[in-house]
Amino acid sequence: xxxxxxxxxxxxxxxxGEPQDVLIDGGxxxxxxxxxxxxxxxxxxxxxxxxxxxxxxxxxxxLREPGREDSETVxxxxxxxxxxxxxxxFAMANTFPVxxxxxxxxxxxxxxxxxxxxxxxxxxxxxxxxxGVKLAELGAMxxxxxxxxxxxxxxxxxHDAVIMRRALExxxxxxxxxxxxxxxxxxxxxxxxxxxxxxxELGLGGWPAVAEESIIARDVLLAEHVGSRVHICHLxxxxxxxxxxxxxxxxxxxxxxxxxxxxxLTDELVRTYNPxxxxxxxxxxEKDVMALREALADGTIDIVATDHAPHPHEDKDxxxxxAAMGMVGLETALGVxxxxxxxxxxxxxxxxxxxxxxKPAEIGQATGHGRPVSAGEPANLVLVxxxxxxxxxxxxxxxxxxxxxxxxRELPGRVTHTWLRGKATxxxxxxx
Amino acid sequence: xxxxxxxxxxxxxDDAVLILDTAEEMARVSDRPIKKLPALRGRTVCNLFFEDSxxxxxxxxxxxxxxxxDVINFxxxxxxxxxxxxxxxxxxxxxxxxxxxxxxxxxxxGAPYRLATSGWIDAPVINAGDGTHQHPTQALLDAFTxxxxxxxxxxxxxxxxxxxxxxxxxxxxxSRVARSNVDLLHTLGAEVTLVAPPTLLPVGVETWPCEVSYxxxxxxxxxxxxxxxxxxxxRMNAAFFPTEREYxxxxxxxxxxxxxxxxxxxxxxPGPMVRGMEITAQVADSGRCTAVEQVANGVFTRMAVLYLxxxxxxxxxxxxxxxxxx
Numbered sequence: 001x002x003x004x005x006x007x008x009x010x011x012x013x014x015x016x017g018e019p020q021d022v023l024i025d026g027g028x029x030x031x032x033x034x035x036x037x038x039x040x041x042x043x044x045x046x047x048x049x050x051x052x053x054x055x056x057x058x059x060x061x062x063l064r065e066p067g068r069e070d071s072e073t074v075x076x077x078x079x080x081x082x083x084x085x086x087x088x089x090f091a092m093a094n095t096f097p098v099x100x101x102x103x104x105x106x107x108x109x110x111x112x113x114x115x116x117x118x119x120x121x122x123x124x125x126x127x128x129x130x131x132g133v134k135l136a137e138l139g140a141m142x143x144x145x146x147x148x149x150x151x152x153x154x155x156x157x158x159h160d161a162v163i164m165r166r167a168l169e170x171x172x173x174x175x176x177x178x179x180x181x182x183x184x185x186x187x188x189x190x191x192x193x194x195x196x197x198x199x200x201e202l203g204l205g206g207w208p209a210v211a212e213e214s215i216i217a218r219d220v221l222l223a224e225h226v227g228s229r230v231h232i233c234h235l236x237x238x239x240x241x242x243x244x245x246x247x248x249x250x251x252x253x254x255x256x257x258x259x260x261x262x263x264x265l266t267d268e269l270v271r272t273y274n275p276x277x278x279x280x281x282x283x284x285x286e287k288d289v290m291a292l293r294e295a296l297a298d299g300t301i302d303i304v305a306t307d308h309a310p311h312p313h314e315d316k317d318x319x320x321x322x323a324a325m326g327m328v329g330l331e332t333a334l335g336v337x338x339x340x341x342x343x344x345x346x347x348x349x350x351x352x353x354x355x356x357x358x359k360p361a362e363i364g365q366a367t368g369h370g371r372p373v374s375a376g377e378p379a380n381l382v383l384v385x386x387x388x389x390x391x392x393x394x395x396x397x398x399x400x401x402x403x404x405x406x407x408x409r410e411l412p413g414r415v416t417h418t419w420l421r422g423k424a425t426x427x428x429x430x431x432x
Numbered sequence: 433x434x435x436x437x438x439x440x441x442x443x444x445x446d447d448a449v450l451i452l453d454t455a456e457e458m459a460r461v462s463d464r465p466i467k468k469l470p471a472l473r474g475r476t477v478c479n480l481f482f483e484d485s486x487x488x489x490x491x492x493x494x495x496x497x498x499x500x501x502d503v504i505n506f507x508x509x510x511x512x513x514x515x516x517x518x519x520x521x522x523x524x525x526x527x528x529x530x531x532x533x534x535x536x537x538x539x540x541x542g543a544p545y546r547l548a549t550s551g552w553i554d555a556p557v558i559n560a561g562d563g564t565h566q567h568p569t570q571a572l573l574d575a576f577t578x579x580x581x582x583x584x585x586x587x588x589x590x591x592x593x594x595x596x597x598x599x600x601x602x603x604x605x606x607s608r609v610a611r612s613n614v615d616l617l618h619t620l621g622a623e624v625t626l627v628a629p630p631t632l633l634p635v636g637v638e639t640w641p642c643e644v645s646y647x648x649x650x651x652x653x654x655x656x657x658x659x660x661x662x663x664x665x666x667r668m669n670a671a672f673f674p675t676e677r678e679y680x681x682x683x684x685x686x687x688x689x690x691x692x693x694x695x696x697x698x699x700x701x702p703g704p705m706v707r708g709m710e711i712t713a714q715v716a717d718s719g720r721c722t723a724v725e726q727v728a729n730g731v732f733t734r735m736a737v738l739y740l741x742x743x744x745x746x747x748x749x750x751x752x753x754x755x756x757x758x
Contacts, residue, residue, distance in 0.1 A: 192541075195635050195636075196635060196636050197636035197639045198636070199634070199635075199636065200634035200635060200636035200637055200639070200640070201611070201636070201640075202541055202542065202565055203541040203542075203562070203563050203564035203565030203566070203608060203611060204541050204542070204563070204564075204565075206634070206635060208635070272549075273541075273542030273545045273546050273549075274546075274550075314518065317518075317520060317550075318518055318519060318520065318546075319519050319538065319540040319542060319543040319546050320540060320541065320542045320543075320546070321539070321540035321541065321542075321543075321563070322518075322519075322540060
C-alpha cells in the first residue's frame with residue numbers, strides 16, 4: 001500500500017462547505033485552509049469541488065471470516081469497505097466459530113490490521129454460540145487485544161428478557177453497549193418477508209412489524225430500569241421509530257441504526273420472488289421507508305449501518321424460501337444515502353458525516369475515527385464525487401459476493417479516494 | 433395465450449373463458465369410446481413434484497396422456513430446500529433431456545415463478561401448486577365446475593360467472609386454492625366472500641377483491657356455491673383455533689347448514705376432505721357436493737391448459753361444438 005509522506009487535497013468541499021485545501025502529513029491532517037502549497041507533497045489530488053468527509057464508520061458489517069470464506073473474508077470485506085469510503089468497520093459475531101471468545105475476536109482484529117485496508121473492530125457475541133442462554137465472556141473480549149466494546153447476537157435476538165437485562169447491566173462495568181437484533185422469535189417462525197398486503201398475496205410467511213417493535217419497547221424499558229445504554233440494530237418500521245422517539249424523549253440512553261436498503265427499497269420488490277431482495281429484517285412498506293428517512297433526518301435514528309451480508313451466488317440463485325437472507329451494502333451505502341437523504345434535501349453533507357462517521361464512531365468508541373476534518377486529527381478521509389451518476393455493476397465490486405439489490409439501478413455519487421491514517425486505500429476509484 | 437401458467441391473477445377474462453370453453457370440448461371427448469387426442473404427440477411433459485400430491489399429479493398425468501404427450505414423472509420431495517440438488521439444476525437436467533413443458537408442484541411459494549423467469553430453462557412452466565401462493569389449475573377446474581353446474585355445459589360457453597356468489601370457507605391463510613380462486617372468480621365476474629376464523633385469514637386480506645366474514649350462517653343463505661377448504665388438524669396446535677370440535681361447530685358444513693343454502697347452490701371441495709372436520713359425511717356424499725365431479729373436471733381443464741400452452745394453433749377437437757349443435 002502506498003505511503004506518501006505528504007498528500008495535498010486541493011479544492012475539496014469539506015463536509016459540503018466551501019472548497020478548501022487539506023494537507024495530510026504522516027497520517028495526520030497537517031493543515032486545512034485555502035491556497036495551500038503543494039510544494040514538497042508526494043501526491044496532489046485535484047478534488048475539483050468533490051465532497052470531503054471523515055472516513056465512514058460502519059457499526060454493522062458481516063465479514064464472514066472465520067468460517068464462511070466462500071462469501072467474504074476480512075481481506076475482501078475490508079477492500080469493499082475502502083471502496084465504499086469506510087475507514088472503520090465493526091465485524092459482527094455470527095461467524096463459525098462464533099466470536100464469543102477472546103481468541104476469535106483477536107483473530108479478526110489482527111487480520112484487519114495485517115491487511116490494512118480498513119480498521120476492523122470485532123463485535124463480541126452476547127451469549128455463547130448466539131444461543132441466547134448463557135452470557136459469553138464479555139469481559140475477556142473487552143480486555144483482549146481487540147478491546148471489544150460492542151456486543152451483539154445479531155442474526156438472532158437476545159429474546160430472553162432476563163439474559164438481556166443481565167447483559168445490559170454487565171457491560172456497564174467497562175462501558176460496553178449491547179446492540180440488539182430486535183426480532184421476537186415466536187412471532188417470526190417461518191417468516192419470509194414483511195407481513196402485509198404483499199405477503200398475503202404472495203403466500204410467503206409474514207414477519208410482522210410488531211415482532212420488532214415489541215422487543216425494542218421491552219429493551220428501552222430494560223435499559224431505563226437498569227440505567228444502561230442500548231443500541232438497536234437495523235430498525236425497519238415506522239412503529240419502531242415512534243418507540244425510539246418516545247424513549248429518547250424520556251431520556252433513555254438508546255441509539256438506533258437504519259440500513260441503506262431500508263431507506264430505499266420496499267416489499268413490493270418481493271413480487272419478483274428474486275431472493276436478492278430477501279433480507280432480515282425484511283423490506284417494509286413505503287410508509288416505513290418515509291418514516292425511517294424522516295427519523296434519520298431528525299436524529300431519532302442516529303446512524304446508517306450497512307448490515308453488509310455477503311452470500312455466495314448459489315445461496316441466492318434458488319427459490320425464495322431456500323435462499324439466504326442478506327444483502328451486500330458497503331460499496332453502495334453512500335450512494336443510497338445520497339439519493340434518499342441528500343438529493344431529497346433531508347440531510348446536508350455535514351449531516352451525512354454525522355450519521356455515517358461521527359455518531360457511529362462515538363457509539364462504538366472507535367478511537368481515531370469519526371473525527372472532525374481539522375489540523376491535528378487522524379487523516380481518515382473520503383473524497384466523494386457527488387455529481388457522478390451511474391448504474392450499479394456488481395462485477396466491479398471488491399466484495400467476494402455479488403448479492404446486491406441494486407444491480408443495474410442508477411445511484412448517485414462515487415467514492416474516488418479513501419485515506420486510512422494518510423494512506424490511500426482507494427485512489428481514483430482504484431484500490432491500493 | 434400466455435407462455436406459462438403461474439398465477440390465476442395473470443389470466444385475462446378472455447384467457448380464462450377460452451380455457452373453460454376448451455375444457456368443455458375436452459369433456460366431450462371423454463364421452464367418446466376412444467378418449468385420446470393426438471394434439472401433443474411427440475411432445476414430452478415432465479411432472480416435477482417436489483411435494484407429495486398423488487391427486488394433482490395423477491390428474492395432470494391423465495390429461496397429458498389423453499393428449500398423447502410422453503410423460504415423465506419426477507418426484508423430488510424436498511430436494512432443494514433440504515440442500516440436495518437445487519431446483520435450477522434439476523430443471524436444467526430435465527430440459528437437457530428434451531422436456532417440452534414442466535408441470536411443477538413445490539412447497540416454496542414462488543418456485544414456479546422463479547423457474548419461469550430466471551432464465552434457467554426455456555420450456556413453458558405450469559404451476560401445479562406452490563406453497564401457500566397459487567394453484568391456478570385448481571381455480572380453473574373450480575370455475576369450470578361452477579359454470580357447468582350453475583349455467584350448464586352448453587349455455588355456459590363463452591360465459592364468465594358474472595353475479596354468481598361464491599363463499600370460500602376455511603383455512604384461507606395457508607391456502608393456495610383460496611388465493612387462486614379469489615383471483616380467477618373476480619376476473620370472471622363472481623362475487624366472492626371468504627369465511628374463516630380471524631386467525632386463519634392473512635393480514636392484508638382486506639385488500640383482496642372479495643368480502644370477508646367471520647359468520648358462516650349469515651353468508652350461506654346468499655351463496656350460489658360454497659367451497660369448503662381442508663383444515664389440517666395440526667393447526668389447532670399452533671393456536672389457530674381451540675379444538676377440532678369448536679372449529680366444526682363454527683365453520684363446518686353439516687346437513688342443517690346445507691339445508692339453509694339456496695336450493696340450486698352447490699357444495700365444493702378441492703380435496704382431500706377431512707370428514708367430520710370442515711364437512712360432514714352427509715354433506716360430502718350428497719348430490720349437491722361436487723367433489724368427485726371436480727376431480728373429473730380437473731382432467732379436462734388441465735388438458736385445455738396443456739393444449740393451449742403447447743398445442744399451437746391446430747384445433748384440439750375436429751368435430752367442434754358448433755358442428756355438434758348443428
